[in-house]
Amino acid sequence: MIxxxxxxxxxxxxxxxxxxxxxxxxxxxxxxxxxxxGESGCGKSTLMKVIYGDIGFPLALASGSVDYGFSxxxxxxxxxxNIQKEWFKRISYVPQSSMSSLNPVIRIRKQFLDFQDQTGxxxxxxxxxxxxxxxxxxxxxxxxxxxxxxxGGMRQRIMIAMATFFQxxxxxxxxxxxxxxxxxxxxxxxxLMDLQEQMGNTIILVSHDMGVHYQVTDKMLIxxxxxxxxxxxxxxxxxxxxxxxxxxxxNSLPTIGDDRAREGIPGRPPSLWNKLQGCRFAxxxxxxxxxxxxxxxxxxxxxxxxxxxxxxxxxxxxxSEVS
Amino acid sequence: xxIFQYFAKRIGLYLVVLFIGLTITFFLPRLMPTNPIDGYxxxxxxxxxxxxxxxxxxALRSNLEELYGLKGDIFTQYVxxxxxxxxxxxxxxxxxxxxxxxxxxxxxxxxxxxxxLLVSTIVSWIIGNLIGLVAGYFHNKRSATVLEVVGxxxxxxxxxxxxxxxxxxxxxxxxxxxxxxxxxxxxxTFGNAGTILFNSALPAIxxxxxxxxxxxxxxxxLAYTTKEEPYVTYARLKGTSNWKRMTRYVFRNAMLPQxxxxxxxxxxxxNGALLTEMLFSYPGVGLLMRTAAxxxxxxxxxxxxTMSIIAVATAGLIIDLIYPLxxxxxxNR
Ligand SMILES: Nc1ncnc2c1ncn2[C@@H]1O[C@H](COP(=O)(O)OP(=O)(O)O)[C@@H](O)[C@H]1O
Ligand SMILES: [Mg+2]
Numbered sequence: 097m098i099x100x101x102x103x104x105x106x107x108x109x110x111x112x113x114x115x116x117x118x119x120x121x122x123x124x125x126x127x128x129x130x131x132x133x134g135e136s137g138c139g140k141s142t143l144m145k146v147i148y149g150d151i152g153f154p155l156a157l158a159s160g161s162v163d164y165g166f167s168x169x170x171x172x173x174x175x176x177x178n179i180q181k182e183w184f185k186r187i188s189y190v191p192q193s194s195m196s197s198l199n200p201v202i203r204i205r206k207q208f209l210d211f212q213d214q215t216g217x218x219x220x221x222x223x224x225x226x227x228x229x230x231x232x233x234x235x236x237x238x239x240x241x242x243x244x245x246x247x248g249g250m251r252q253r254i255m256i257a258m259a260t261f262f263q264x265x266x267x268x269x270x271x272x273x274x275x276x277x278x279x280x281x282x283x284x285x286x287x288l289m290d291l292q293e294q295m296g297n298t299i300i301l302v303s304h305d306m307g308v309h310y311q312v313t314d315k316m317l318i319x320x321x322x323x324x325x326x327x328x329x330x331x332x333x334x335x336x337x338x339x340x341x342x343x344x345x346x347n348s349l350p351t352i353g354d355d356r357a358r359e360g361i362p363g364r365p366p367s368l369w370n371k372l373q374g375c376r377f378a379x380x381x382x383x384x385x386x387x388x389x390x391x392x393x394x395x396x397x398x399x400x401x402x403x404x405x406x407x408x409x410x411x412x413x414x415x416s417e418v419s
Numbered sequence: 420x421x422i423f424q425y426f427a428k429r430i431g432l433y434l435v436v437l438f439i440g441l442t443i444t445f446f447l448p449r450l451m452p453t454n455p456i457d458g459y460x461x462x463x464x465x466x467x468x469x470x471x472x473x474x475x476x477x478a479l480r481s482n483l484e485e486l487y488g489l490k491g492d493i494f495t496q497y498v499x500x501x502x503x504x505x506x507x508x509x510x511x512x513x514x515x516x517x518x519x520x521x522x523x524x525x526x527x528x529x530x531x532x533x534x535x536l537l538v539s540t541i542v543s544w545i546i547g548n549l550i551g552l553v554a555g556y557f558h559n560k561r562s563a564t565v566l567e568v569v570g571x572x573x574x575x576x577x578x579x580x581x582x583x584x585x586x587x588x589x590x591x592x593x594x595x596x597x598x599x600x601x602x603x604x605x606x607x608t609f610g611n612a613g614t615i616l617f618n619s620a621l622p623a624i625x626x627x628x629x630x631x632x633x634x635x636x637x638x639x640x641l642a643y644t645t646k647e648e649p650y651v652t653y654a655r656l657k658g659t660s661n662w663k664r665m666t667r668y669v670f671r672n673a674m675l676p677q678x679x680x681x682x683x684x685x686x687x688x689x690n691g692a693l694l695t696e697m698l699f700s701y702p703g704v705g706l707l708m709r710t711a712a713x714x715x716x717x718x719x720x721x722x723x724x725t726m727s728i729i730a731v732a733t734a735g736l737i738i739d740l741i742y743p744l745x746x747x748x749x750x751n752r
Pocket of ligand 2: 140141
């Protein structure tokens with residue numbers, strides 16, 4: 097189980113310090129696919145960086161901690177402070193763009209063997225790599241190629257092969273398919289789901305596409321302006337969302353047989369530079385009251401395993417009015 | 420574009436550059452108001468007093484025109500010139516060392532120049548780029564900034580000031596190397612290689628330092644931007660060691676524009692060599708050119724200029740031809 101305890105992550109900039117993740121607490125059970133959704137700039141990538149342990153200037157973990165629920169070789173529990181030693185062994189990640197994430201001038205084979213403390217027989221590992229990429233539906237020779245010789249879909253398969261080769265407990269994927277065309281997107285997502293089912297690892301998947309979340313994820317986290325606003329089983333969230341923002345996100349999904357263009361949610365999220373008080377969504381919320389504008393809602397478990405931060409999460413008004 | 424098309428294009432470009440260079444060296448002297456033969460004849464006349472008969476002068480003129488390729492109309496001259504230079508590498512005899520062929524003198528001087536230039540350029544490129552790489556890769560470390568300062572200080576210094584400073588420091592204040600080098604007359608042999616290296620050290624050091632500034636500064640900024648490329652970030656997040664990221668990821672990519680730049684900068688390197696050879700009385704093509712220019716030895720001058728054009732263009736071609744070794748995107752498409 098991955099446990100985030102009141103994580104506050106901030107960027108140091110010339111204008112000052114800004115909290116891009118502002119007090120997120122979660123528990124992610126082992127072996128599930130968790131989706132993170134929310135508009136651009138709400139802190140999804142920053143939260144992923146924190147979970148991955150890629151914390152360095154200008155990003156800092158201002159407070160809180162991450163526990164991963166496993167121990168390192170010496171028996172010490174792994175936290176965001178020492179997770180770096182486990183990179184690509186027990187936690188790995190799939191980057192957004194496979195083209196720019198591969199070194200253009202060296203062969204894939206060499207990039208496969210670039211992991212830290214690479215010991216053991218190189219030829220032997222290479223054989224394993226070969227049969228592994230074959231299993232993922234790539235020709236064995238593809239690892240002898242340079243990145244520019246492969247198609248976008250093949251390259252993204254290579255990225256997935258790299259991220260899953262050591263069977264890590266946790267795999268992070270920040271918009272892993274946005275750079276691909278729709279057909280390839282689908283096959284890449286299916287591959288990820290397939291591998292997850294075989295290996296039983298935890299996948300945390302960022303996507304702004306609610307359709308992807310609906311098809312792929314077991315659990316979902318909805319973020320808004322650096323805050324977690326809703327978290328729970330995906331099925332629950334899609335059927336009985338608690339937060340008006342989630343509801344609007346779901347409504348922006350096109351449905352089959354409905355050709356009307358879906359408008360996005362009117363308005364824009366508040367700037368994190370402003371002094372924020374009350375519910376951060378209040379300005380755009382159809383249900384907002386004075387209480388919302390002044391009093392910050394807490395992130396509360398309204399139903400078993402289903403959390404939300406909204407004063408009116410379980411009120412009848414919420415359930416009927418927005419949908 | 421296949422690799423063959425790439426080669427064909429480069430070689431084609433090389434031939435065009437050579438052709439234009441040869442054409443310019445042919446026409447330039449002919450645009451000058453003075454005729455070398457007139458000058459030569461008046462020299463002889465003034466030496467011989469009035470004793471030369473007009474027929475003898477006419478015969479001399481005809482002989483000289485024959486010798487220096489000035490017979491016939493300009494088109495015939497041009498064709499003859501290309502024929503002589505390209506097919507026979509013949510620039511006629513030297514005025515000052517008559518009748519020694521200019522090409523012999525050039526071929527004697529060329530290995531000196533090439534040896535000095537090749538070694539100092541390669542050393543300067545390698546060390547300068549390595550310093551720049553470390554400075555750019557560790558740009559947020561104070562100690563690495565010191566390396567960049569070396570580049571910032573060296574870059575704007577004019578070459579002659581740099582050379583004089585090196586002479587002052589390494590030959591005068593700390594007399595490590597001889598102030599005026601002496602080179603064995605018989606040229607490079609196995610036995611005197613040490614002497615030659617020792618005597619070439621000073622000019623080589625000035626050339627290496629002169630190339631440093633630019634190599635350090637441009638590699639620093641290349642390494643700095645390459646370090647932010649997604650593939651370097653990805654390698655870091657994969658756990659790839661700092662050393663491998665700096666060499667295999669940053670350097671291997673950032674060096675590509677530096678290789679291209681090297682091919683482009685060869686011309687200026689050659690200019691540096693001219694000055695160096697004069698300053699250090701180094702027996703290369705540069706010194707030959709100076710002698711030729713100051714004594715009005717036209718054949719020698721145009722021979723060495725042509726030779727420099729060929730040398731610089733060929734070196735550029737060689738760099739272009741080995742470039743695909745470093746960049747698989749050109750090698751395998
Ligand atoms: N390197 C950075 N320096 C300063 N601010 C940053 C940096 N990266 C992201 N931010 C800010 O942090 C906030 C969250 O960004 P991010 O986590 O990338 O959002 P998302 O992935 O949800 O689009 C944004 O307001 C963004 O401007
Ligand atoms: Mg993002």
